[in-house]
Amino acid sequence: MTALFLRDLKLATRAGGGALTGILFFLAVVAVVPFGLGPDLKLLARVGPAMLWIGALLASLLGLERLFQAEREDGALDVMLMQETPLVFTVFIKCLAHWTASGLPLVLVSPLLGLFLNMEPQAIGATMLTLLAGTPAITLIGAMGAAVAVALPRGGLLVSILVLPLVVPVLIFGVSAAYAAVEDPAPFLPPFLILIAITLFFAVIGPAAAAVALRAASE
């Protein structure tokens, strides 16, 4: 299993890998915000955490469609289906590798982008923490969408509409936790713990659903 993890990491960081495109897209989204909202620092600071979260969400959804498509096109998916290790675990490892390659960099680069939006250190720290807890959930949810994209030849187009309703709770709790850390009255812990709970919840549901869809796709 570690072999699969390391291979996927190598693949992602190699030439064609998706890691870099995720970060660049995130940078683009956040860089565009001040031009849209204007240079008013106070407004940017208030909007900061939400923008970082929306940027990270869109960036991680971007790279997900190729998660299983490449394996299917070169025939590796068939071999993976014939393994004794259950497919669910293989899918989980692939999601982990994909998150490490393209989710984690988003979290690491978010402080830099936070400065663009004139956020105080405390807000940057909180956003980073919530992103760290929330982005895995997005990858795990996206895995289901990616599995559908493999199952249906034309299914890839509608991955975002299928995944959107499931990602809304992650966004809600992520942003509310980030804001809670900044405004005194609102408690930080409850939304943050719920966010972690959602991530764990999808850690189970995501790979299981993706495995069923992939097996249906191999027919």
Added chain:
Amino acid sequence: MPFRLRVDGLGASRGEDPIFREISLLLEAGGALLVTGRNGTGKSTFLRTLAGLYPADSGTILIEGGTDPTVPVRESLHYLGHRNAMKRDLTVAENLLFWSRFTQATDDVAEPIDATGKTVQALEAVGLGGLGGLPFGYLSAGQQRRAALARLLVAHRPVWLMDEPTAALDTASERMVEALIAGHRATGGIVIAATHQALDVPGAQMLTMAGFAVPA
């Protein structure tokens, strides 16, 4: 109990249209089966059904005398499809190293899996000895097919399912494929190959797929 592969009344269909019906065969250890037939008569689907990748709607596939009866059939099979299951960005050695570790049956972990050693041997066996360091994308179609064949050698599985093994191969490589098949059968393995060219596989059973011409 000698190692055997038994298939009884196997049938599969796509939606409502049947692809093949009532295929039964018994292959002893060291046995081989050549599947021939016109295009579109279901050769590949037959192999994918054997591999468990395509749902059969009738019949059974059993492996008798295997080490552990509870293990599902597909885990003692190697399936070589039309596509090579290799990543273009990784080098040939990296690809084979990965497949060696990934398809390593868990019970083999007792003796240390010498993945690198097996990879080198496999590359030698298919005549790609010096090319381990090259990215897979640089290889010619024939070399890529030989690298795909090497994948069957890096991890031991008793039954080989090969779909057009000699595709994109020159005559010299075809002899090499026949040698590989003979070698695998010598160690008590079973080989099922779907092919167009006449492969010299002595003592192999023949199965011609008639396809299902629906009465008009």
Added chain:
Amino acid sequence: MSAHLAYVAASYGAALIISAGLIGWVVLDARARRRELKALEDAGIRRRSAGGGAP
């Protein structure tokens, strides 16, 4: 008060339009498929499992 009636009328109008739309779509779809089915059967294509079997 009369303004409120406008909203009430709009709501019932919307309900009517959507229900009529759904009913219309189902009825027209059924009629078209029935016609196609009859045309195919007239052309003498006998369904293999005419009795039942998978849809």
Added chain:
Amino acid sequence: MSDRSLAIRSFTDLANPTRFVALAGRLLPWLAGLTAVLFAVGLTLCFTTAADYQQGETVRIMYIHVPAAWLSMMGYSVMAASALGTLVWRHPLADVAAKCAAPIGAGFTALALITGSLWGKPMWGTWWVWDARLTSVFILFLMYLGLIALNRAMDDAGRAAKVSAVLILVGFVNIPIIKFSVDWWNTLHQPASVLRLGGSAIDPEFLRPLLVMALAFTCLFFTLHLAAMRTEIWRRRIAAMRRQAARGAASA
């Protein structure tokens, strides 16, 4: 003699499409008639009861809005049950049921959203209020659209049935999470003074038209669903016959 063989003896008999089509053919006229009667009674009740002292005439919008919202959730539950039928019991018609319920459910959800915003205009002066329940229904509408798009992207019905069943169930499991997160998000940003949609406790006088209308809508849903399933079976049968004809011609 043939009529007896068409009688439905047990649930598994429904698995046979021909028998299902025959049953649908017999049931549909009765169901349609019942729906018409219920609507007639419901609508008269809607307009004969007194207006609400507080909301005035707009309370009559509730007679459409609340049943439509219930229907949108019932529609999704029907799809979830069908998805279970496909995955667990491998019932051949379950996929047909799920595929046909989606557009009808989406229609009722749209109705719920439209009447919700028409209700909001006189009450709060804006066409759309991010009220917790309205938002949940909106997300449900997105899920419906996703599933309809998925069903249309399916070319080979059988193969992708399992995939859409999986997605329906995943969506269904997530409804409580979405509901909870939207309520949380709503109380966080919305000043608490927003008038809740339900208004004061519904006294019996308003309850009667509401229940009759809900019954009428439910009957309408099942009438349409049954008819749509029958048509879907025909559509798949036509596709099978066309494929057969093509193959027959090819091999002749």
